[in-house]
Amino acid sequence: MAEYDYIIVGAGAAGCVLANRLSEDTRTRVLLLEAGRRDDSLWIPIPAGVSRLIQNPRYNWCFVTEPDASVNGRAIPIPVGKTLGGSSSINGMLYVLGQPRDYDTWAQFGNRLWSYDAVLPYFRKSEHYAEGGSDARGQGGPLHVMRPRERNELCDAFIDAAEAEGFARNPDYNSGDQEGFGYFQVMQKAGRRWSGARAYLDPARARRNLRIETQAHVTLLLFEGKRCVGLSYVQNGARHDVRCGREVILAAGGVKSPHLLELSGIGQPALLSRFGIAVRHELAGVGENYRDHFAPRMNWRVRLPVTLNERTRGLPLVREVAKYLLLRRGALTFAGATVVGFVRTRPELEMPDVQYHFEHASFSNPNRRQLDREPGMTITVYQCQPGSQGSIHLKSADPLAAPAIRPNFLSNELDRQCLIAGMKLARRIVQNPRLEAYRGMEMTPGESVQTDAE
Numbered sequence: 001m002a003e004y005d006y007i008i009v010g011a012g013a014a015g016c017v018l019a020n021r022l023s024e025d026t027r028t029r030v031l032l033l034e035a036g037r038r039d040d041s042l043w044i045p046i047p048a049g050v051s052r053l054i055q056n057p058r059y060n061w062c063f064v065t066e067p068d069a070s071v072n073g074r075a076i077p078i079p080v081g082k083t084l085g086g087s088s089s090i091n092g093m094l095y096v097l098g099q100p101r102d103y104d105t106w107a108q109f110g111n112r113l114w115s116y117d118a119v120l121p122y123f124r125k126s127e128h129y130a131e132g133g134s135d136a137r138g139q140g141g142p143l144h145v146m147r148p149r150e151r152n153e154l155c156d157a158f159i160d161a162a163e164a165e166g167f168a169r170n171p172d173y174n175s176g177d178q179e180g181f182g183y184f185q186v187m188q189k190a191g192r193r194w195s196g197a198r199a200y201l202d203p204a205r206a207r208r209n210l211r212i213e214t215q216a217h218v219t220l221l222l223f224e225g226k227r228c229v230g231l232s233y234v235q236n237g238a239r240h241d242v243r244c245g246r247e248v249i250l251a252a253g254g255v256k257s258p259h260l261l262e263l264s265g266i267g268q269p270a271l272l273s274r275f276g277i278a279v280r281h282e283l284a285g286v287g288e289n290y291r292d293h294f295a296p297r298m299n300w301r302v303r304l305p306v307t308l309n310e311r312t313r314g315l316p317l318v319r320e321v322a323k324y325l326l327l328r329r330g331a332l333t334f335a336g337a338t339v340v341g342f343v344r345t346r347p348e349l350e351m352p353d354v355q356y357h358f359e360h361a362s363f364s365n366p367n368r369r370q371l372d373r374e375p376g377m378t379i380t381v382y383q384c385q386p387g388s389q390g391s392i393h394l395k396s397a398d399p400l401a402a403p404a405i406r407p408n409f410l411s412n413e414l415d416r417q418c419l420i421a422g423m424k425l426a427r428r429i430v431q432n433p434r435l436e437a438y439r440g441m442e443m444t445p446g447e448s449v450q451t452d453a454e
């Protein structure tokens with residue numbers, strides 16, 4: 001049985017960082033296991049390639065929630081990257097550090113090492129911000145962050161409209177003060193996606209003490225008594241057992257990490273026994289307290305041809321492809337959204353409770369990122385601190401079966417109030433005269449939907 005000092009389960013953003021840092025010590029043997037394939041798709045480096053990756057089972061686990069009564073029995077897609085770099089190889093590349101108060105709250109609950117002042121030096125160390133370093137921003141780190149290479153007149157008008165409605169214009173929401181509107185910062189370098197794999201794994205791939213295995217699906221943690229000493233994984237139909245001298249590190253993400261713990265006998269005894277799994281260690285919190293951001297999209301028709309919808313069809317698309325290939329500019333460089341806004345839906349709040357994503361585009365199928373044929377624009381409303389709590393638990397003893405994901409979206413009354421208030425504010429901004437020349441009919445939820453109940 002092969003033996004390593006460290007075994008890392010999952011080569012997402014966290015796994016790539018761990019593999020890089022741990023393998024810096026040449027005396028340390030590190031094994032990095034990734035269930036997905038290598039990040040060699042031609043679509044991964046191209047920012048607009050997210051539309052080709054977001055529902056592709058070769059690079060996305062394509063998880064779906066269990067049908068949920070709190071959202072009228074719907075099942076909601078939960079995209080999770082399944083390749084080197086994990087979700088950072090298939091996501092919208094938007095770079096948001098979080099609000100200082102979020103970190104300080106964790107510290108107040110007892111984790112003093114997670115205050116904003118404690119984590120900020122590590123953010124600065126990791127980052128190479130193209131606009132330059134500062135007390136809040138890093139320069140020279142492996143993770144490239146930049147403003148979008150392209151601006152758009154509709155996006156500029158939206159920011160102007162938000163400012164006219166009394167919201168601040170914020171040129172750098174990652175500076176420690178998030179409130180206000182401005183262009184998103186993106187994890188790109190020269191118009192190409194800069195994933196966790198590009199930033200952290202590429203510089204380490206040639207190290208002789210680092211072994212990277214892809215299409216290696218971890219199925220079981222191995223124990224001696226209460227100590228995890230290794231694991232089993234399946235690769236090309238064959239089972240492999242590997243042993244660890246120091247630590248097995250679960251970096252398999254919010255969905256797969258609790259799933260693997262339960263498959264290995266760590267969790268709630270009643271749940272494990274239901275599937276014939278022997279209890280290795282009783283730990284009631286495994287799979288519980290899952291929170292996620294429900295994100296309703298609002299969209300409008302646009303009266304002028306200034307959106308991505310018409311720029312990505314026919315001859316205009318040919319021009320955009322040529323522009324990207326020659327200059328790394330144009331429509332293919334745009335990320336998952338273009339403009340960001342952070343607002344407080346109630347004046348008594350100390351920090352924003354809603355985050356907006358504005359796109360100069362609208363989608364006939366938003367889950368697949370399929371654009372409409374006619375010009376359109378979209379505002380996505382995110383609640384920053386959702387109160388609804390759900391769970392992620394196994395629903396089969398088969399380690400290759402997906403777990404049951406139950407977010408209980410909108411089960412918390414404050415979540416519903418917050419999102420409704422956020423949608424009303426979005427409408428207010430769109431109705432501002434600065435957008436009069438562009439604004440067409442509201443498509444969703446539609447102008448007939450006015451009351452809170454509706």
